[in-house]
Amino acid sequence: MASTGSAGSSGPGTRADRTVAARRHRRRRWVRTLARVVLVGVLAALVGTGTFVAGLLAAPIDFAVPPPPTSALLFAADGKTQFAAIRPAIRREVVPPGDIPAVMRQAIIAAEDERFLAHRGVDPLAVIRAAYRDLTGGHTQGGSTITQQYVKNVYVGDDRTALRKIKEAALAVRLEQKLAKAQILTDYLNVLYLGNGLYGVQAASRYYFGVDIKDLDVDRSRGNRHDANLGLARASLLAGIAPAPSAWNPVQDFASARGRQQYTLNQMIKLGFVSPDEASTAFGRTVTPVKEAPPELPTNAPEFTDLMKAQLKARFSGAQEEVLFQGGLRVRTTLDQDLQTAAARALREVLPNDSDPEGALVAVDIRNGDVKAMSTLLRRPAVGTTPAVTSYQRNGYNLATNAQRSTGSTIKPFTLAVALQQGHSLDEYRYAPQCARIPDAGVTAPVPGFYTPCNADVRESGMFTLRRALADSINTIYVPLAIEVGRSKVRDLMLQAGVKVAIADGKPRFSATDNSFGLGTSAEVTPLSLANAYATLVNHGVHTTPRFFTEIRSGGTAASDGRVLDGFSTPVRANRVLPAGIADQVTSAMQDVVDHGTGTAAQQPFPVYGKTGTTDDAGDAWFVGCARAPQYVCIATWMGYEDHRSMHDIGGQNGLIFGGTLPAKVFARTFEILREIQAGRPSALGSSPASAVPVVPGAPVVPSRRQRLSSPVPLQPPVQPSPAAPVPSPGQPVATQSSAPPLVPISPPVAGGSPPP
Numbered sequence: 150m151a152s153t154g155s156a157g158s159s160g161p162g163t164r165a166d167r168t169v170a171a172r173r174h175r176r177r178r179w180v181r182t183l184a185r186v187v188l189v190g191v192l193a194a195l196v197g198t199g200t201f202v203a204g205l206l207a208a209p210i211d212f213a214v215p216p217p218p219t220s221a222l223l224f225a226a227d228g229k230t231q232f233a234a235i236r237p238a239i240r241r242e243v244v245p246p247g248d249i250p251a252v253m254r255q256a257i258i259a260a261e262d263e264r265f266l267a268h269r270g271v272d273p274l275a276v277i278r279a280a281y282r283d284l285t286g287g288h289t290q291g292g293s294t295i296t297q298q299y300v301k302n303v304y305v306g307d308d309r310t311a312l313r314k315i316k317e318a319a320l321a322v323r324l325e326q327k328l329a330k331a332q333i334l335t336d337y338l339n340v341l342y343l344g345n346g347l348y349g350v351q352a353a354s355r356y357y358f359g360v361d362i363k364d365l366d367v368d369r370s371r372g373n374r375h376d377a378n379l380g381l382a383r384a385s386l387l388a389g390i391a392p393a394p395s396a397w398n399p400v401q402d403f404a405s406a407r408g409r410q411q412y413t414l415n416q417m418i419k420l421g422f423v424s425p426d427e428a429s430t431a432f433g434r435t436v437t438p439v440k441e442a443p444p445e446l447p448t449n450a451p452e453f454t455d456l457m458k459a460q461l462k463a464r465f466s467g468a469q470e471e472v473l474f475q476g477g478l479r480v481r482t483t484l485d486q487d488l489q490t491a492a493a494r495a496l497r498e499v500l501p502n503d504s505d506p507e508g509a510l511v512a513v514d515i516r517n518g519d520v521k522a523m524s525t526l527l528r529r530p531a532v533g534t535t536p537a538v539t540s541y542q543r544n545g546y547n548l549a550t551n552a553q554r555s556t557g558s559t560i561k562p563f564t565l566a567v568a569l570q571q572g573h574s575l576d577e578y579r580y581a582p583q584c585a586r587i588p589d590a591g592v593t594a595p596v597p598g599f600y601t602p603c604n605a606d607v608r609e610s611g612m613f614t615l616r617r618a619l620a621d622s623i624n625t626i627y628v629p630l631a632i633e634v635g636r637s638k639v640r641d642l643m644l645q646a647g648v649k650v651a652i653a654d655g656k657p658r659f660s661a662t663d664n665s666f667g668l669g670t671s672a673e674v675t676p677l678s679l680a681n682a683y684a685t686l687v688n689h690g691v692h693t694t695p696r697f698f699t700e701i702r703s704g705g706t707a708a709s710d711g712r713v714l715d716g717f718s719t720p721v722r723a724n725r726v727l728p729a730g731i732a733d734q735v736t737s738a739m740q741d742v743v744d745h746g747t748g749t750a751a752q753q754p755f756p757v758y759g760k761t762g763t764t765d766d767a768g769d770a771w772f773v774g775c776a777r778a779p780q781y782v783c784i785a786t787w788m789g790y791e792d793h794r795s796m797h798d799i800g801g802q803n804g805l806i807f808g809g810t811l812p813a814k815v816f817a818r819t820f821e822i823l824r825e826i827q828a829g830r831p832s833a834l835g836s837s838p839a840s841a842v843p844v845v846p847g848a849p850v851v852p853s854r855r856q857r858l859s860s861p862v863p864l865q866p867p868v869q870p871s872p873a874a875p876v877p878s879p880g881q882p883v884a885t886q887s888s889a890p891p892l893v894p895i896s897p898p899v900a901g902g903s904p905p906p
Contacts, residue, residue: 214336215303217241217348220446221478223457225486226519226699232486233448235458237473240356240443241348246335248363252380253350254334255423256388257341259416260409262295266330270296270321296321299337343387344394345440350387357399357438358383381423381431382410389413399438445543450489452547453523457482457697464717482698483519487826488512488782488819493524495818499811500526500788503539506796506806509548510815511677512784515684515775517721518693520677521782523549529791549676553651554769554789556669557762557808558622559679562686562735563643564667565619565627567634569731575616575738583610585625587632589664600664602628605763605807616738620746622761624668631667640672645726647681647692648674669762679773680785687736687758687775687783690727739775748772750813753820755779761808766795772812784819786812 218237225232258265264272272294293301300320324333343353354362359369366380367373389409390397399406414428423431448454457480465473492510500508505528512522525548529538541547569575581604589598602624604610609623618626631639640661644650650673651658660671674682677695685692701717739758742748747761751774759774768789775783788806789796796806806812 214243214339217243219477221461221473221480223454223480223482223484225482225484225489226521227486228481230486232450232484232489233454233457234446235454235461236443236446239346239348240352241340242351242355243339243349244351244362246331248361249335249338249350250363250365250380250384252377252422253338253362253365253384253387255417255420256381256384256413257295257334257338257391259420259422260385260388260413261298261391263416263420265295265334268294270294270323270325271318293317294321295337296324296333299333299340300324302337302340302342341391342394344390344398345400353387354383355443356441357387358436359439359441378427378430379434379436381414381427382434382436385413385417385431386410386436400440403437449486449493450484450523451541451543452525452549453482453484453489453520453697455544456523456547456550458544460697461701477703479702480698481700481702483514483521483696485512485521487823489522489524491819491822491826492522492784494822495815496524496526496786499815499818503528503537506788506790507548508786508788508815509552509676510784510786510819511549511680512782513677513680513684513695515688515777515781515783516693517723518681518684518695519699520695520697522784523677525549548787551675552787552791553649553673553675554787555764556648556672556674556679557764557769557771558624558627558668559683559760559762559771559773559808560631560639560643560667560669560672561619561622561627562683562739562760563646564631564634564639565615565738566686566727566731566735567638567642568615568630569734570728571634573615573634575734576614578612578614579618579626579630581610581613581618581623581625583607583625585629587629587664602665602668616741617746619738619760620741620744622742622747628665628667636661636666639666642726643672643674643682645692646685647678647695648672649678650674669764676785676787679771680783683760683773683775683785684783685726686732686739687777688732689729690725690732691723691729692726694722696721736775743774747807747809748774748813750809751816753817757816759813759816761813763805763807767797767805767807768793768795770796770806770810770812771808772816774813774816780820784816786815788812 218239218241220234220236222231223233223235224230262272264274297317300317304320328336339349339351341350342348343350345356347353347356351362354360354365358365360367365383366375366377368376368379386399386406386409389412390399390406396402397405397409411432414423414432417423418425418428445451461473461478461480492512496508496510500506505526507528508526510522510524511520513519514521525541527538527541527546527548531537546552565575584601584603587600587602589600604624605622609621610625613621613623613626615626615630617623640659644657644659658673660666663671666672681692681695696719699719701714703712703714736758739760740756742761743751743757743759748757748759751757751759751772753776755776755778757774757776759772762771762773763769770788771786773783773785788811
């Protein structure tokens with residue numbers, strides 16, 4: 150008899166069978182649950198997508214072509230005079246349908262969307278074909294239509310997400326319902342990116358072929374003859390690169406662009422737009438890009454314009470970049486149009502020949518640091534096929550802000566300021582030999598060395614006050630004086646006052662250990678920063694950071710229109726670096742330089758406070774002159790050569806250019822021209838025309854430095870220093886001697902050390 154239910158049996162009804170059945174049941178439940186979740190998710194996605202698409206189809210949308218970017222306009226300090234415009238980096242020009250030739254339309258259809266005239270915004274066949282090629286590893290081909298690409302370029306962006314593709318397709322369908330095919334194609338050709346910052350076929354045609362898009366078939370080299378084959382060659386080249394203009398850029402890779410041109414011509418044959426013979430002839434035509442850039446907009450302040458362009462691009466970076474050329478920006482700069490015109494003319498008049506030295510001039514408002522004028526002369530000889538340079542080159546090297554040259558004797562007022570702080574006085578007498586013999590600590594073997602500075606004129610020796618020694622620029626007094634008061638203290642004061650020097654390893658390259666430091670040898674500064682530092686002295690010891698603009702507005706047609714953008718107004722930044730009484734004494738001594746010292750060529754009908762400077766063998770020549778009412782400016786003028794060669798046989802003393810010759814003459818000529826410009830109308834720099842400054846009749850004539858040297862004169866009695874202005878308490882505004890507006894509150898004096906350069 151057969152046994153049933155024995156131990157270890159695995160038949161039906163056993164515990165093992167029940168366990169297996171339970172597992173199967175749980176698995177089926179999990180699968181059913183997952184299926185429900187997936188179904189709900191799919192239904193939710195479909196409903197959501199449907200709702201999203203329905204919303205896109207119903208929402209009001211303006212399908213007009215967005216306006217091209219606009220230039221940022223630069224206005225002078227008066228807020229009325231536009232002196233320059235900054236073009237956007239990209240070029241896009243919108244043209245009407247009639248200006249786009251049929252061959253251009255046919256070429257873009259052949260290259261990008263051969264079924265454009267048949268589909269309704271989305272081409273299912275193109276999508277399936279693109280998917281099949283992707284899956285089978287064939288040549289990758291996009292499935293987007295021209296309408297979809299237009300929508301992507303203008304409305305939805307280029308994010309690689311499914312939601313963006315859905316939105317793109319929905320809007321493409323809607324666009325086809327609203328606009329005719331011809332209008333869609335025109336709009337697309339007006340916004341299409343074609344490489345090298347070019348948007349639209351008009352900008353691309355100008356850049357690559359040097360003709361407007363309506364003249365695509367015009368042959369300039371053959372008397373402006375119309376040539377259909379040339380038009381076909383150009384159209385097929387532009388259309389061919391459209392899908393990937395960066396990869397097939399005809400400027401960088403013309404061979405690849407030619408390959409795409411050939412593909413487009415074959416497509417045009419396929420679609421019946423052209424015959425094989427026409428395509429072959431067109432492909433044989435040479436259409437090498439001419440790279441025609443638009444000319445720079447005219448301005449009488451190119452250096453200032455380029456400087457503002459760099460500042461604006463730095464400020465409107467990242468997410469704000471579009472604001473620069475889409476917001477209708479109006480920039481009120483600090484430029485004084487009259488002074489700019491006068492400065493540029495004066496520099497060119499004094500240095501008219503291409504063989505003359507290079508030069509730079511910068512004017513800074515002593516009250517607030519505003520840069521009022523800037524002009525340069527850059528001169529380089531022709532080298533091989535490179536033509537000679539005879540003026541400033543747009544977006545190029547700016548001598549006013551980048552050339553770092555030795556100060557020469559323009560360092561001496563800062564040496565005097567430190568000496569006065571330490572208790573010396575302007576009427577302190579010192580003996581000046583024609584040449585001094587100063588021990589050189591750097592030379593000890595075989596015998597101790599000496600540094601021997603000499604005065605510029607062999608007859609310059611005798612007793613001098615510090616005041617007269619500054620006026621006559623006596624080296625053998627000011628070089629030892631710099632050592633005595635501490636050359637590092639002079640350096641620190643100059644840095645605090647605003648000079649900018651070269652940076653090496655994160656530190657200013659401004660050595661205070663050089664024996665010739667007192668003559669400015671190691672102090673290589675820019676003209677802009679030297680003008681700013683002198684403004685500190687004349688501004689009663691208060692330094693103001695240079696400003697190039699005061700505010701930026703968005704919208705409108707004038708500098709005062711629109712709204713001031715948040716964070717784009719520039720306040721006056723000021724801090725005291727020198728007691729007012731000390732600064733005023735130095736300023737008083739600098740007036741003697743112009744009245745009867747080395748700078749008499751700069752004399753004006755109003756007080757001028759200045760200093761000349763010349764390096765060894767006339768490698769650099771400076772004149773820095775300042776005026777309070779009615780001009781309120783410090784002007785630094787530099788002359789020299791980039792290769793530091795001597796300025797021989799040009800003019801001035803003994804055939805050399807000294808600071809008191811041509812540089813001082815540029816200063817004087819600037820104000821002569823300024824008075825001519827402002828004749829009969831109020832001065833832009835002050836409350837009255839410069840020509841209205843009275844000259845006191847019967848004023849004594851002070852002998853010039855050359856007259857004093859040619860005939861012996863007895864020692865003069867000590868010169869009484871000018872009454873010093875009271876030193877304001879820290880944090881209080883500085884009272885000036887003019888009607889200038891009050892400064893912002895200043896910070897306490899800097900306590901030693903070099904500030905950041």
